[in-house]
Amino acid sequence: MVSVATWNINSVRLRLPIVERLLQEEAPDVLCLQEIKCQEHQFPAQALADLGYTYQAIHGQKGYHGVATVSRLPMKEFSRHDWQDNGEARHVGVELTDPAHQGMVIENVYIPAGGDEPDRTINVKFGQKLDFLERMTRWADKVDRPTLIVGDFNIAPLESDVWNHKQLLKVVSHTPLEVETLQRFKDAHGWTDIGREHIRDPERYFSWWSYRAKDWKANDRGRRLDHMWASPELAKQAGRHWLREDARDWEKPSDHIPLFTEFSL
Structure with a gap:
């Protein structure tokens, strides 16, 4: 067995204890x-x-950014x-090399949030997000290894991935x-959304809650922005x-929580 976790930590040095x-x-x-927010020599490697x-x-x-x-x-x-x-640090891929798991590739990605306005003509960041996904899609079409892609996709694709589908239809991260x-990216390689294989739609499944809510748990205005997709x-x-989900309550928490999947290789 091999277990893999993904977590947008929102500053690894600030949140090293958790x-x-x-x-x-x-x-x-x-x-x-994701979002380690430091240069490589500053990472708490030791x-x-x-x-x-x-x-x-x-x-x-x-x-900024960093994975x-x-x-x-x-x-x-x-x-x-x-x-x-544009040179931003938003991806790193690794290959497991031990004999028991040799050949498994794990791609770690931090997709741009995309700004506030879902219109690329007035919001450059939104256009960059869409272009990022298109480049990923062209890459996915050529993937030829057992691959797991994980990270903060900054998109909640299903109605049950957000606290209120109708209210968020025009909010970046849940727009059609x-x-x-994102669906085109999924189709390019036939990725399986591991999370939704186990926590079936329409069951509530969130991985992010804004810092703006004084009581995130009572408010529960979450979104599923983090994903684990397998070839x-x-x-x-x-x-x-x-x-x-309890990690959202830890001391100095990230606004995201960690996800885990176990594989039998």
């Missing part, structure tokens, strides 16, 4: 972090190595794609145009899938 807590309590084999995560692939950037994948299993960096086409664009052959080996 990263350590997660690793101690859940002990996933591989942890993919602290995570001390917990057994000695294999690390870090794609950092000063103050990192750490593992207890032998792995090597596999790829870095500039799907943003974003959902259609067809790998999807058949997916077992347990779970999330830690």
Whole structure:
């Protein structure tokens, strides 16, 4: 078995204590972090190595964005794609190299949020988000390995992925145009949405709650922005899938929670 976790941590240095807590309590084999918000030399590599995560692939950037994948299993960096086409650190891919899991590729991605207005003619960031997804789609059409792509997609595609479908139809992250664009990416390689294989639509499934809500739990205006999607052959080996919603209540929490999937390889 190999277990993989994904978490938009929203500053790994600020929230290192809860990263350590997660690793101690859940002990996933591989942890993919987004929005680490630091350069590679600033990443708390030793602290995570001390917990057994000695294999690390870090794609950092000063103050913004950034992704990192750490593992207890032998792995090597596999790829870095500039799907943003401007040098931002939003992707790193790794390949597991130990004999038991050799060949599995894990792509860790942080898709742009897209700004506030869902109109690329007045909002450059929204256009960049759509273009990012189109570049990912062209890449997905050529994927030929057992691949898991995880991270903060910044899109909640289903009605049950948001607290109120009708109210959010014109809000970036749930607009029909974003959902259609993400669907094209899904179709390009026949990805399986692992989360929704286990937590079936229309069951509530959120991974993000805004910091603006004084009581996120009572308010419960969540969205499912974080995803774990597997290529067809790998999807058949997916077992347990779970999330830690309680992490949204930990000290100095991220506005996202971690997701997990276990695979039998």
